[in-house]
Amino acid sequence: MIPRHFVIAIGVLLAAALGLGIYALHMRKTVTAIPAASTDTRPLVPPVAGPTERVTLYIADDEDGTLRAQSAQIPMPSGRQQRAEELLRALLSIYLDKSSPHVLGAGADVRSVFLVDPGVAVIDVNSAFADTHRSGVLVEELTVTSLVHTISENTPGILKVKILVDGKERDTLAGHADLSDYYDVSAVSQLASQLQQ
Amino acid sequence: MRWTSRAESVGHRAISAKAWRVLALCAAFSLLMSAAGPEKHLSVYSVATNYSLPIAQREGHDYVGLLELLEPLGRVSAKTDSQRWRFHYNNVEGEFQLGKTRARVQGREADLGGPFFLENNRGLVPVASLGSLLPRFLGGPVNLHEAAGRLFIGSVSTHFTASLAADNPPKLVFNFTAPVNPSVSTEPGVLRMTFSREPLVSPASPTLTFGSKAIPSANYSEGNGAAILTVNSTIPVIATFSNGGRTVTIAPTATAQAAASAPAQPTATATNPAQAANPTNPASSASSAAQVSRRYFAVVDASHGGDDHGESLSNTLAEKDVTVALARSLRQQLESRGITTLVLRDSDANLSVDQRAVFANADHAAIYIALHAASSGHGVRVYTALLPYGQDDRGPFRSWTTAQHGSLSLSRTAAGAVIGEIQKRQIPVRSLEAPLRPLNNMTGPAIAIEVAPQGSDVAQLTAPDYQELITGAVATAIAANRDQLGAAP
Numbered sequence: 001m002i003p004r005h006f007v008i009a010i011g012v013l014l015a016a017a018l019g020l021g022i023y024a025l026h027m028r029k030t031v032t033a034i035p036a037a038s039t040d041t042r043p044l045v046p047p048v049a050g051p052t053e054r055v056t057l058y059i060a061d062d063e064d065g066t067l068r069a070q071s072a073q074i075p076m077p078s079g080r081q082q083r084a085e086e087l088l089r090a091l092l093s094i095y096l097d098k099s100s101p102h103v104l105g106a107g108a109d110v111r112s113v114f115l116v117d118p119g120v121a122v123i124d125v126n127s128a129f130a131d132t133h134r135s136g137v138l139v140e141e142l143t144v145t146s147l148v149h150t151i152s153e154n155t156p157g158i159l160k161v162k163i164l165v166d167g168k169e170r171d172t173l174a175g176h177a178d179l180s181d182y183y184d185v186s187a188v189s190q191l192a193s194q195l196q197q
Numbered sequence: 198m199r200w201t202s203r204a205e206s207v208g209h210r211a212i213s214a215k216a217w218r219v220l221a222l223c224a225a226f227s228l229l230m231s232a233a234g235p236e237k238h239l240s241v242y243s244v245a246t247n248y249s250l251p252i253a254q255r256e257g258h259d260y261v262g263l264l265e266l267l268e269p270l271g272r273v274s275a276k277t278d279s280q281r282w283r284f285h286y287n288n289v290e291g292e293f294q295l296g297k298t299r300a301r302v303q304g305r306e307a308d309l310g311g312p313f314f315l316e317n318n319r320g321l322v323p324v325a326s327l328g329s330l331l332p333r334f335l336g337g338p339v340n341l342h343e344a345a346g347r348l349f350i351g352s353v354s355t356h357f358t359a360s361l362a363a364d365n366p367p368k369l370v371f372n373f374t375a376p377v378n379p380s381v382s383t384e385p386g387v388l389r390m391t392f393s394r395e396p397l398v399s400p401a402s403p404t405l406t407f408g409s410k411a412i413p414s415a416n417y418s419e420g421n422g423a424a425i426l427t428v429n430s431t432i433p434v435i436a437t438f439s440n441g442g443r444t445v446t447i448a449p450t451a452t453a454q455a456a457a458s459a460p461a462q463p464t465a466t467a468t469n470p471a472q473a474a475n476p477t478n479p480a481s482s483a484s485s486a487a488q489v490s491r492r493y494f495a496v497v498d499a500s501h502g503g504d505d506h507g508e509s510l511s512n513t514l515a516e517k518d519v520t521v522a523l524a525r526s527l528r529q530q531l532e533s534r535g536i537t538t539l540v541l542r543d544s545d546a547n548l549s550v551d552q553r554a555v556f557a558n559a560d561h562a563a564i565y566i567a568l569h570a571a572s573s574g575h576g577v578r579v580y581t582a583l584l585p586y587g588q589d590d591r592g593p594f595r596s597w598t599t600a601q602h603g604s605l606s607l608s609r610t611a612a613g614a615v616i617g618e619i620q621k622r623q624i625p626v627r628s629l630e631a632p633l634r635p636l637n638n639m640t641g642p643a644i645a646i647e648v649a650p651q652g653s654d655v656a657q658l659t660a661p662d663y664q665e666l667i668t669g670a671v672a673t674a675i676a677a678n679r680d681q682l683g684a685a686p
Contacts, residue, residue: 065574065627135508135516136571137647138578141631160586175507176569178632181585181598191583191630 051075057091058149058192060102060142067145067195084113084155088123091150102142105132111167113151119159120182121151127166133174140177142195149192152185159185239324240422242396243350245270248544249393249422249503252324252346258311259324259346263291266327267334269543270350275320282313282320286334293320302333345419347396354398359415361407362446369412369428369447373397376442378555379426388428388436388447394552397424412447442559493539494683495531495675496562499524500569500645503547510572510655517545519570519658523648526664527566530672536679554635557643558600563682564611564675567636567645572655576625577667579615580645581608582636600640607642607682614678615644618670624651642682646671 053076058067074090076083088110095104107128114122133143144163152158160182164170170179237252239261246269253260264275267286276283280295291302293313300307300322307330311323322330327348328341340349355375362368377397379390403417412434416427428434433450499520501507507516524540531538541556542548557565571578582601601608612628619626636643648667650657657663675682 062573065578134573136573137569137580137631137633137645138571138629139573141629141633144632172634175501175505176631176633178585178634178637180634181632182587183632184584184586187583187586187630194629 055087055090055154056150057087057094058146058153059091059094060146060195062102062139062142065138065142065195066197067142067149067192069196080155081113081115084115084121084151085110087151087154088113088147091146102139102146104129104143108132115155115158119157121155121158121161122164123147123151123161124164124167130165130170130173135174135176137176140173140175141191144173144177144179144183145188145192145195148183148185148188152188161185161188237346238422239266239346239348240393241266241269241348241350242353243270244353246540246543247394247396248542249546250544253321255314255321256311259343260311260314260321261324261327263293263320263322265319265544267331270335275318277315277318280315282315282318284320289334289336291334293322300330302330305333307333342419345424346422347419347424349396349398353396355396356398357400359400359405359407361409361412366432366449367407367409367411369407369415371426371445371447372440373443373445376559377445378442378552378559379445381436383434386430388430388434390426390428390436390445392424392426393422395424397426399424411449493537493560494563494679495536495538496541496557496560496565497524497527497531497538498541498553498557498565498567499543500567502542502545505547507569508571510570510658514655514659516570519648520568521545522659523568523570523664523668526661527568527668527671530665530668531675534672534676536672536676550635551638554600554638557635558638558640562641563679565636565639565641565643566671566675567633567643569645569647570658571647571649574649575651576627576649577619578647578649579612579619579626579628580631580633580636580647581605581612581628582639582643583630583632584637585632595640597638599637601637601643604640604642608636608644611642611675611678611682612644614674615646615671618674618677619667622666622670624667624670 052073054071054073055076057070057072059070060067072090074086076086092104092108092110094100095102096106096108097103105128107126109126109129111124111126113124116122133140147163148161151161162182163173163179165179173179237254237259238249239252239259240249241247248269250261250265253262263284264273267273271287272285274285282293282295284291284293289303291300291307293300293315295315296312298309298312300309300313307326309323309326309330311325314321324341324346325343328339328343331339331348331350335350337351339351340354342348355373355377357371357373359369359371362370373395375395377392377395379392379395382389382391399417399419405415405417407413407415411432412428412430414429416429418425418427428447430447434447435450437446437448438444439446499517501515501517501520503517505517507520510516510519521542521544524542528538528540539556539560539562541553553567582605584599584602584605587596587599595603616626616628631645633645636645646667648658648664651663
C-alpha cells in the first residue's frame with residue numbers, strides 16, 4: 001500500500017503542475033492579445049502655448065469616403081518644423097475623438113515632423129498610429145491623404161512627403177496604403193480634389 | 198491498516214516513478230505549447246498553376262488537406278457523413294474513413310500509408326500517399342519530392358545548365374529551360390537563389406565545380422517547398438537576368454572588379470529580385486514591346502493571402518477569403534466571354550506584391566485587375582495607381598516604382614469602362630487613384646477593385662449573386678474594351 005502522505009504530496013504536485021500549465025497558457029494568450037491595450041498613451045511633448053493662427057485641416061469622413069476642408073484656430077510656434085508638428089497634432093486630436101468621422105486608434109500620435117530642403121517632409125508617426133489603424137484601401141488612403149494634404153497646404157515649399165512609423169520604413173499603413181515611397185504632393189493634391197467631390 | 202516496510206518501499210518506488218513520468222509529461226506539454234516551429238509547406242507545380250499549401254503534423258507525419266490540394270486544378274466537392282468523407286474531383290469519386298489507412302477511389306482500394314484524418318470537414322491525407330493517390334484522381338503521373346515538400350503534376354520540370362564563361366573576371370552563367378524568378382540573397386562568400394514558384398529540378402550531380410578561384414562551385418538543394426541554388430564565391434557577386442528570365446549571370450560586382458588586383462573583402466550584396474534581378478522587370482518588357490508573347494489576356498489578382506489576412510471583415514471573415522471567391526467568379530465571367538484569364542492566387546498562398554507584379558508583367562497581360570474587399574463604405578471603388586514622387590526612367594529602362602506611368606491613361610480608360618458597367622447595375626461606384634501596390638509596378642493597364650457591401654451587412658460580400666453582379670459587370674466592361682486593351686504593348 002502507498003502511504004497516504006505520499007499520495008497527497010503527489011496529488012499536490014500534479015495539481016501544481018497542471019495549474020502552472022494552465023497559467024502559462026493563459027499568460028501566453030494575454031500577451032498576444034494586449035499589445036494595443038499596452039500602448040503608451042502619454043503625450044510626447046508639452047502642449048504649445050502662444051499666439052493662435054487660422055489653418056486649414058483636411059478631415060477624412062468614412063461615411064461618404066470624402067475629405068473636407070475645415071478651418072481651425074490653433075496655437076502655432078514660430079519654428080517651421082514645430083508648426084508642421086502642431087498642425088498634424090491638431091488634425092490627430094480630431095481623429096482621436098470617438099465621435100470623429102474617421103476614428104484613429106487610441107494612442108495614435110505624430111512623433112515628429114522633419115522638414116528637409118529642398119521640399120522634403122518626413123512625418124514620423126508612432127507605432128500605435130499604424131498598428132491600430134483600420135485596414136482597407138479607402139480608409140487608409142483617407143488617412144494618408146489627410147496628413148499629406150494638410151501639411152503641404154499649410155507649409156509652402158513641400159514637394160514630397162515620406163511617412164515613417166516609429167522612425168522606420170514600413171511597407172503599408174495597415175495592409176494597403178503604400179508607405180515605402182515618397183508621396184508626390186502634386187499627385188496627392190489632385191487626389192484630395194477627387195476626394196472632396 | 199498496517200503496511201509492511203517492503204510494501205511501503207515498493208509502493209514508494211512505484212509511485213515515485215509514476216510521479217516523475219507525469220511530471221515529465223507536464224513539462225513536455227508545456228514545452229510543446231510554448232515552442233512552435235516554422236510552418237512547413239507543400240509546393241505544387243502543374244501546367245495550370247503553381248501554388249503552395251501548409252502542411253499539418255499528425256502523429257509525427259506530414260498531412261495535407263486533399264480538397265485544398267486539388268481545388269486549384271478542377272471542380273471539387275466534399276460531403277461528410279459521420280466518419281465517412283466523400284470527395285469528388287471533377288467526375289472522380291473518393292471515399293475516405295476516419296482513422297482508416299485505406300480509401301476507395303472510383304471503387305478501387307488505395308493505400309494511404311497512414312490513418313485518414315477528418316477535422317472540421319477537412320479531409321487530411323498523408324503527404325507520403327500523394328504519389329500513389331493523386332494519379333487516381335488526376336488520371337496522369339505525379340512526381341513527389343516528399344522530403345522537400347514539392348509535388349510535380351505532369352511534365353512541368355524546369356531544368357538548367359551551368360557554365361563558367363572564360364571572361365576576366367569570370368562569370369557563371371545559368372541557362373534555364375523556362376523563365377525563372379528566384380529571390381536572391383547574399384552573404385559573405387555565398388549567393389543564394391531560392392526558387393519558390395518554379396518547378397526547378399536537380400541536375401545530374403547536386404554539386405557543380407568550375408575550377409575557378411573566384412567562383413569555385415555551386416550546389417543544388419531542396420527544402421520546405423523550394424529549390425535552392427547556392428553559388429560559392431570568394432569575391433562579392435551579383436545576379437543579373439537576361440533572355441526573358443531564362444539566363445542568370447553571376448558576375449563580380451563593380452567594386453569587386455575595380456578591386457580585382459586587391460585581396461577580396463567579402464561583403465553582403467543584396468539584389469532585390471523584383472527589381473534588379475527581376476527577369477521580367479520593366480526594362481526588359483520595355484525593350485521587347487514589339488515581341489509581346491501573351492498567354493493570358495487578363496490577370497486577376499486575389500489580394501492578400503497566406504499570413505496576410507487583409508481586413509478582418511467580421512470575426513469569421515477575412516478579406517483574403519473574399520478576394521479569392523471574387524477572383525474565381527471574375528475568371529468564370531471573363532472566360533465565358535472568351536477572355537483567357539490567369540488567377541494569380543487561387544489558394545491560401547503567400548505572394549508578395551513584387552511577385553504579383555512580376556507574374557503579370559511577365560505575361561504582358563492586357564489588363565491586370567487586383568481585387569480587394571472592405572467593410573467600410575458602400576458599393577464598389579475602382580482604383581488606378583497614384584504614382585510616387587519622381588521618375589527615375591533611364592533611356593529604355595523604366596523605374597520599378599513608376600512602371601505604370603506609360604499605361605496610366607489606358608488604365609483610366611479601363612477603370613472608366615468598369616465604372617460605367619457597374620453603374621448600369623445600380624451599384625454605388627466611384628473612381629479614385631490610390632497608393633496601392635503593385636498597381637504602380639505594372640507595365641500594362643492595371644486597376645484595383647475594392648468591393649464593399651451595398652448596405653451595412655458584411656455577409657453580402659460572400660453572397661454569390663452579389664459577387665456575380667459585380668464580376669459580371671467588370672467582365673462585360675473588359676470584353677467591350679478588348680480591342681483597345683489588346684492593342685496595348
